[in-house]
Amino acid sequence: MIKKSLLAAAALIAAIGSHAATAAADVLDKVKERGVLVVGVKTDYKPFGFRDASGAIVGIEPELAADVAKRLGVKLELVPVISSNRMEFLKQGKIDLMIATMSDKPERREQVQFIEPLYYSDAVNILMSKKVNLTDWKKLKGAPVCGVTGTFYNRPVETDYGAKIMAYDGTDKPLAALRQGNCIGLLFDQSFIQAKLTEPEWSKDFHMPLPAIMETPWAMAVAKGEDKFAALMSDVTKDWMKTGAIVSLEKKYGIAPTAYSLRMHEQYK
Amino acid sequence: MFADLFQSLYRATGINLTIFYDAYDGAMFLRGLATTVELSVVTLVLSLVIGVVGVWWQSSRFLPLRAAIDGFVVIFRTTPPLVQIYFFYFGLGALLPKTPNAFGILEPMVGGMTWAILSLSLFAGAFNIEIFRSGIEAVPRSMIEAADALGFSKLRIFVYVVLPLAFRICLPSLNNNLVNLVKTTNLAYAIAVPELLYASQQIWNDATNVPEMMTVLLVTYVGLVGILVRTMRWIEARLAIPGGIR
Numbered sequence: 001m002i003k004k005s006l007l008a009a010a011a012l013i014a015a016i017g018s019h020a021a022t023a024a025a026d027v028l029d030k031v032k033e034r035g036v037l038v039v040g041v042k043t044d045y046k047p048f049g050f051r052d053a054s055g056a057i058v059g060i061e062p063e064l065a066a067d068v069a070k071r072l073g074v075k076l077e078l079v080p081v082i083s084s085n086r087m088e089f090l091k092q093g094k095i096d097l098m099i100a101t102m103s104d105k106p107e108r109r110e111q112v113q114f115i116e117p118l119y120y121s122d123a124v125n126i127l128m129s130k131k132v133n134l135t136d137w138k139k140l141k142g143a144p145v146c147g148v149t150g151t152f153y154n155r156p157v158e159t160d161y162g163a164k165i166m167a168y169d170g171t172d173k174p175l176a177a178l179r180q181g182n183c184i185g186l187l188f189d190q191s192f193i194q195a196k197l198t199e200p201e202w203s204k205d206f207h208m209p210l211p212a213i214m215e216t217p218w219a220m221a222v223a224k225g226e227d228k229f230a231a232l233m234s235d236v237t238k239d240w241m242k243t244g245a246i247v248s249l250e251k252k253y254g255i256a257p258t259a260y261s262l263r264m265h266e267q268y269k
Numbered sequence: 270m271f272a273d274l275f276q277s278l279y280r281a282t283g284i285n286l287t288i289f290y291d292a293y294d295g296a297m298f299l300r301g302l303a304t305t306v307e308l309s310v311v312t313l314v315l316s317l318v319i320g321v322v323g324v325w326w327q328s329s330r331f332l333p334l335r336a337a338i339d340g341f342v343v344i345f346r347t348t349p350p351l352v353q354i355y356f357f358y359f360g361l362g363a364l365l366p367k368t369p370n371a372f373g374i375l376e377p378m379v380g381g382m383t384w385a386i387l388s389l390s391l392f393a394g395a396f397n398i399e400i401f402r403s404g405i406e407a408v409p410r411s412m413i414e415a416a417d418a419l420g421f422s423k424l425r426i427f428v429y430v431v432l433p434l435a436f437r438i439c440l441p442s443l444n445n446n447l448v449n450l451v452k453t454t455n456l457a458y459a460i461a462v463p464e465l466l467y468a469s470q471q472i473w474n475d476a477t478n479v480p481e482m483m484t485v486l487l488v489t490y491v492g493l494v495g496i497l498v499r500t501m502r503w504i505e506a507r508l509a510i511p512g513g514i515r
Contacts, residue, residue, distance in 0.1 A: 155293075168460070177359075182381070
């Protein structure tokens with residue numbers, strides 16, 4: 001009896017699975033049919049995806065999404081995603097395309113289809129108090145540095161450069177600890193630091209004197225099996241690199257173009 | 270040899286206990302253990318002191334002192350310990366004086382560890398006051414009257430008659446609170462005090478061995494609390510009055 005119902009459940013799951021696969025296999029046609037491209041973007045990651053004063057989602061990634069929609073000749077719908085649900089949304093078909101500050105990781109490549117070449121790359125840096133002016137990572141020996149729990153670079157910065165990392169959950173708490181003087185700087189994604197430095201209240205007392213380390217590329221993604229859409233997005237990405245669209249978006253949103261953006265623009269020009 | 274064993278365990282079963290073969294992870298975990306033990310012992314002693322002094326002041330004839338103790342107990346019993354730690358570290362910490370450190374930064378004079386000790390001691394101390402009070406109220410009135418009749422002062426009655434009896438009566442509930450305190454020390458991870466949970470979190474972030482480290486953490490706390498419970502049982506047995514006091 002139990003065996004029978006288990007078999008039935010397995011068959012049901014298989015049926016749903018294959019249905020999802022066939023349904024997702026031609027998302028490009030579906031997008032054109034419904035006239036709307038649904039893109040998952042971040043809303044808490046200034047300047048890549050955030051909400052403006054009116055509550056609208058704006059930023060570098062929403063602008064890229066708008067460009068894709070324009071090229072497809074359809075309307076754009078933006079869906080806010082966070083790191084923990086962005087791949088699920090893609091797999092479930094809630095979004096057609098993901099442009100959401102996702103770092104390249106092997107286990108992620110197994111779950112969703114990455115768009116090559118990778119559209120962006122972030123690096124690691126320190127938002128440092130202006131009272132300290134270290135230009136060499138080696139000089140961090142013994143320095144108290146605030147960090148965010150869960151990042152992959154806390155340990156190497158501690159072992160390779162001898163900094164004393166104090167890690168807190170989220171970004172609000174380490175920033176508060178930094179303001180209070182518990183540490184000389186915040187070790188985090190360079191893009192986040194650059195965005196902070198566009199705000200006068202931070203640029204007044206803080207700067208970013210160190211060179212970037214540990215470049216980590218970001219990837220856009222579509223659902224597995226969407227080869228046609230992936231190929232199209234690949235061409236779109238190359239075109240962005242050729243025209244320097246990403247570099248000009250970086251400038252538009254007030255951050256210095258990353259070494260990666262400039263290199264890719266040079267390569268595809 | 271020992272390290273090889275755990276490395277081959279990882280290769281054979283996928284169970285990755287880096288703390289036994291990776292020097293960095295091992296040292297980090299040991300430091301975490303030492304910090305947790307330090308936090309536990311110091312807060313335990315301080316919370317007992319707060320409990321004894323607090324319950325003494327609670328019976329004071331000076332109303333403002335009594336009211337202050339009652340207020341303290343209410344505030345620390347009704348707020349979550351994590352909120353208290355954040356309040357001390359980020360709230361009060363911002364108001365305290367600062368001194369320049371080696372890098373020229375004005376650093377708060379009170380660090381994370383001190384705040385953790387202070388807030389956890391006050392948290393457990395508030396409970397200890399109530400626990401001691403329950404013990405004191407259970408001391409037979411006649412004993413205090415007898416001591417009074419013998420000419421003991423109020424302080425001497427408290428120290429020589431009430432407290433020794435009350436302490437024995439409330440030992441079981443005191444044990445409970447102290448066990449709770451040791452378990453609560455892991456909240457210090459929130460303000461980057463590198464105790465067991467903080468160290469484990471750093472380790473599983475890099476080695477992605479979350480299930481293994483969770484198990485290690487659980488076993489470690491069972492061991493730590495086991496030692497405390499054993500000690501308290503021993504004290505209870507040593508202090509037991511033949512025939513009881515009732």
